[in-house]
Amino acid sequence: MDADGVAAGRPSICLAGLTKYYGHNLGVEDLTFDVMPGEVFGFLGPNGAGKTTAIRMIVGLLRITRGSATVLGADVASAPASLRHRIGYLPGALVLYGNLTGGEYLRFLARMRGGAMTRRINDLSERLNLDLTRHIHDLSKGNQQKIGVVQAFMHSPDVLILDEPTAGLDPIVQREFEALIDEAQQQGAAILLSSHVLSEVDHLAGRVAIIDEGHLLVVEDIASLKRRALRTIDLDFPQPVATAPFAVIEGVTDVRSRGSQVTCTMTGEETGLLRHAVDLGVLSVRTHEPSLDQIFFSLVQGGDRRAHRPADEVVA
Amino acid sequence: MLTALLTKSWRDHWKGLASWAGGLIAIAAIQLWVYPSIRESSEGVSQMIESFPQAMQEVFRMTDYTSGPGFLNVELFSFMVPLILIAVGVSWGAAATAEEEHRGTADILLTLPVSRVRIIVTKMIATALVLLGLCIILAATLIIGTRLVNIDVSAANLFAASFSCALLGMLFASLGFLIGALVGRPGIATGVGIALGIAAFVLYSLAPLVDTFDAVTPVNPFQWALGGDPISNGLALSSVGWLAGTSVVILAASVLAFNRRDIST
Ligand SMILES: Nc1ncnc2c1ncn2[C@@H]1O[C@H](COP(=O)(O)OP(=O)(O)OP(=O)(O)O)[C@@H](O)[C@H]1O
Ligand SMILES: [Mg+2]
Numbered sequence: 001m002d003a004d005g006v007a008a009g010r011p012s013i014c015l016a017g018l019t020k021y022y023g024h025n026l027g028v029e030d031l032t033f034d035v036m037p038g039e040v041f042g043f044l045g046p047n048g049a050g051k052t053t054a055i056r057m058i059v060g061l062l063r064i065t066r067g068s069a070t071v072l073g074a075d076v077a078s079a080p081a082s083l084r085h086r087i088g089y090l091p092g093a094l095v096l097y098g099n100l101t102g103g104e105y106l107r108f109l110a111r112m113r114g115g116a117m118t119r120r121i122n123d124l125s126e127r128l129n130l131d132l133t134r135h136i137h138d139l140s141k142g143n144q145q146k147i148g149v150v151q152a153f154m155h156s157p158d159v160l161i162l163d164e165p166t167a168g169l170d171p172i173v174q175r176e177f178e179a180l181i182d183e184a185q186q187q188g189a190a191i192l193l194s195s196h197v198l199s200e201v202d203h204l205a206g207r208v209a210i211i212d213e214g215h216l217l218v219v220e221d222i223a224s225l226k227r228r229a230l231r232t233i234d235l236d237f238p239q240p241v242a243t244a245p246f247a248v249i250e251g252v253t254d255v256r257s258r259g260s261q262v263t264c265t266m267t268g269e270e271t272g273l274l275r276h277a278v279d280l281g282v283l284s285v286r287t288h289e290p291s292l293d294q295i296f297f298s299l300v301q302g303g304d305r306r307a308h309r310p311a312d313e314v315v316a
Numbered sequence: 317m318l319t320a321l322l323t324k325s326w327r328d329h330w331k332g333l334a335s336w337a338g339g340l341i342a343i344a345a346i347q348l349w350v351y352p353s354i355r356e357s358s359e360g361v362s363q364m365i366e367s368f369p370q371a372m373q374e375v376f377r378m379t380d381y382t383s384g385p386g387f388l389n390v391e392l393f394s395f396m397v398p399l400i401l402i403a404v405g406v407s408w409g410a411a412a413t414a415e416e417e418h419r420g421t422a423d424i425l426l427t428l429p430v431s432r433v434r435i436i437v438t439k440m441i442a443t444a445l446v447l448l449g450l451c452i453i454l455a456a457t458l459i460i461g462t463r464l465v466n467i468d469v470s471a472a473n474l475f476a477a478s479f480s481c482a483l484l485g486m487l488f489a490s491l492g493f494l495i496g497a498l499v500g501r502p503g504i505a506t507g508v509g510i511a512l513g514i515a516a517f518v519l520y521s522l523a524p525l526v527d528t529f530d531a532v533t534p535v536n537p538f539q540w541a542l543g544g545d546p547i548s549n550g551l552a553l554s555s556v557g558w559l560a561g562t563s564v565v566i567l568a569a570s571v572l573a574f575n576r577r578d579i580s581t
Binding site: 022056059060061062063080081082083084085087089091093094095096097099108109111112113114151 | 320321324328419420421422423424425426427428429430431432434576578579580581
């Protein structure tokens with residue numbers, strides 16, 4: 001692609017030892033990961049983990065304490081403002097100018113970006129079912145969030161940085177949002193998507209970084225993460241079955257039964273469990289998506305967890 | 317690009333500005349309307365003023381009260397107009413640096429492909445234009461009004477007095493910018509800025525009575541703006557220089573502070 005940044009093989013976002021202290025309080029410490037062009041990268045962590053802190057450093061709202069963040073080849077600490085022509089950013093706590101209508105606000109931003117972008121604004125608003133003629137302070141939270149989505153996408157940026165973008169969006173709009181992400185990805189954009197819900201980034205992201213208390217726990221493929229994650233599986237049988245044989249199957253950590261239903265908690269491959277269930281004539285199998293909590297729990301159990309925090313604190 | 321920001325400022329604030337302008341016109345008009353009766357009974361008024369304690373005469377700078385320019389000086393330029401322009405200036409300065417961050421709208425504004433320096437300088441220009449506009453409206457009201465009630469004072473001097481107050485407003489506006497850029501809280505920036513304005517006013521007013529206050533008068537912005545009696549003597553280059561120079565230094569410091577600032581929510 002073009003010479004300055006979106007070249008295959010060169011990361012679009014590159015964090016190296018990125019660290020932020022708020023005075024003496026830790027924001028994030030030593031974050032290191034890359035997001036490649038055409039990649040949707042999930043950025044996960046519980047409340048207060050430091051997702052927003054990291055993102056605000058990348059977009060230049062916060063000054064970096066230590067380490068560096070590079071976007072499209074330019075160090076954000078010294079990059080000219082024009083770099084931001086190629087970045088789309090949706091803040092986590094979105095606040096718009098309430099006294100303007102959606103259309104006025106978006107036209108203002110377009111002018112500040114040096115263009116009109118009328119077609120794109122109208123197109124995006126139509127897709128998200130957004131009424132541009134209403135005053136922003138009259139719009140619901142979700143409809144305001146749509147304006148946030150439009151302003152992030154309207155200049156077709158090469159890098160999208162989205163802090164909990166689907167907050168408040170209804171399922172239909174959420175689908176359309178996912179379509180927008182897909183399109184941007186197809187056009188080679190690098191997309192950093194923060195969330196504290198795994199299921200949200202699940203079918204969008206390829207890789208994820210998980211942080212907690214300002215520290216990176218893992219950067220991994222979502223699929224392999226889920227394989228490792230602790231999850232629960234409900235198995236329905238024609239009649240009650242013995243639970244003891246389940247407990248010894250590899251990966252299973254807990255077994256409970258109620259009537260003819262068996263619920264197993266497990267990590268890793270499900271093959272052994274399913275084979276045993278089929279032998280017993282299982283009627284149906286339901287796997288519950290591992291929640292982020294469960295993944296943390298798995299990470300702790302797997303010993304990836306930072307040593308200073310005891311596991312029982314996480315469970316509590 | 318920056319015209320978009322100026323246009324937005326105007327759109328957001330023209331109603332508020334219209335009421336400030338209306339207020340200035342109203343107080344100027346009322347004083348001009350009252351003045352002829354003061355002039356007619358000038359002997360009585362002069363005697364009354366002479367009967368006031370000496371201290372009070374000095375604090376309110378009431379010598380020459382019955383002459384047209386002296387009257388306007390006391391009634392408009394020693395208190396009301398400077399404080400109004402300071403209040404407008406400080407609140408614009410504080411809003412420019414701190415309000416957007418405090419409300420959370422800065423997140424998008426400051427991640428647009430426009431540098432923070434350009435954004436803040438544009439807002440400084442907007443503030444200067446607002447103060448200049450109010451100054452012109454006030455001067456125009458006074459120029460017309462003094463003609464109607466036969467006060468003998470030149471248009472240039474009326475403009476000089478208004479412009480001095482606008483410069484004074486700009487100096488305190490620059491403090492609003494600076495405090496806003498340092499603390500990020502519009503309430504604190506406005507409060508501290510206006511408190512500083514009132515403190516400077518009190519020091520300046522009481523200077524004839526209190527020697528320690530008088531000692532700081534040479535560096536008091538009120539002295540720079542009003543000490544040379546612009547309504548009688550016109551604009552002094554030195555006072556314009558001090559007011560504008562100090563404002564520019566403080567504005568430059570606010571640009572630096574704003575540019576380094578962590579924008580948090
Ligand atoms: N302005 C600030 N001053 C001091 N500490 C802050 C500030 N902003 C954030 N922090 C701290 O930094 C840490 C990370 O916060 P951050 O907002 O980045 O978390 P997050 O992962 O985005 O959480 P959430 O999912 O709730 O949005 C928290 O401990 C928070 O208290
Ligand atoms: Mg956050």
